[in-house]
Amino acid sequence: MRTTALAVRWLAAGLTYLALPQPSVRAGMLTLVRLYELDKTYTYELLTPGDLRRLALVLNAEQRLYPQAVRLAQAQWARSHRTPFPLSKLAPRRVVRLRTFTDAAAAQTALRKADQELARRTSGSDGAHERGGKGKRDKKGGKKAKRKQAKGERTEHESEELSEAQELLRARMDELLGGGGGPAKSEKHEPDSD
Numbered sequence: 001m002r003t004t005a006l007a008v009r010w011l012a013a014g015l016t017y018l019a020l021p022q023p024s025v026r027a028g029m030l031t032l033v034r035l036y037e038l039d040k041t042y043t044y045e046l047l048t049p050g051d052l053r054r055l056a057l058v059l060n061a062e063q064r065l066y067p068q069a070v071r072l073a074q075a076q077w078a079r080s081h082r083t084p085f086p087l088s089k090l091a092p093r094r095v096v097r098l099r100t101f102t103d104a105a106a107a108q109t110a111l112r113k114a115d116q117e118l119a120r121r122t123s124g125s126d127g128a129h130e131r132g133g134k135g136k137r138d139k140k141g142g143k144k145a146k147r148k149q150a151k152g153e154r155t156e157h158e159s160e161e162l163s164e165a166q167e168l169l170r171a172r173m174d175e176l177l178g179g180g181g182g183p184a185k186s187e188k189h190e191p192d193s194d
Contacts, residue, residue, distance in 0.1 A: 030107040032114065034096040038166045039089065044098075044114040046107050052097075059093055062173060066092040069172040076168060086158075086165050 031052055036042045047055065070087065077085040098114075101107035 028102055028104065029100060030102075030104060031100045032098045032107060032110050034098060034114075036091070036094045036096070038091065038093060038169055039162060040091050042118075044111055044118065046111050052095075055095060059095060061177060063092050063094075065173060065176045069169055069176055072172040072175075073165070073169045076172075077165065081161075083161065086162050089162055090165060090169060 029049055030046045031049070033045055033047055033052065034042050035045055035055075070090075074085045074087070099110060101110065
């Protein structure tokens with residue numbers, strides 16, 4: 001009998017707790033997320049709980065259809081290219097939740113810092129100046145300079161192929177999702193300031 005009364009109290013306490021407004025239901029909640037695109041690059045965004053749920057639904061649908069879209073894209077790629085489809089450089093879109101904020105100003109500050117860190121990481125510098133080193137200079141006609149130029153041309157060609165493969169995969173994904181499967185790049189959400 002005593003355990004039954006204790007169980008009833010715990011149940012009542014649990015129902016009371018569930019009746020309280022949860023933090024995720026609050027209107028001012030913002031979540032900082034890292035959104036990965038098909039080419040494995042990512043951006044940082046601030047999303048409301050509703051936007052995050054909608055994005056999760058779209059990404060789940062894309063996850064389910066990704067293997068079929070890849071097969072269709074590979075078949076079309078094989079008809080028009082002699083090189084293999086760059087599948088290892090592509091992945092389904094995904095979202096990673098980093099932190100949740102209740103204060104919009106703190107959320108904007110965190111987003112700004114994350115964007116600055118991303119810009120610093122993806123800057124086109126070779127890193128020699130950042131480390132304080134002088135770096136080696138290449139002679140104009142030296143073997144090293146020719147290798148660098150050839151490598152630059154090769155990576156430029158590979159990046160063009162990767163973007164073409166990404167567009168092809170996105171088109172197949174949109175077809176499978178029923179036409180308007182979502183934007184190729186997500187739009188940044190700016191929270192309303194009251």
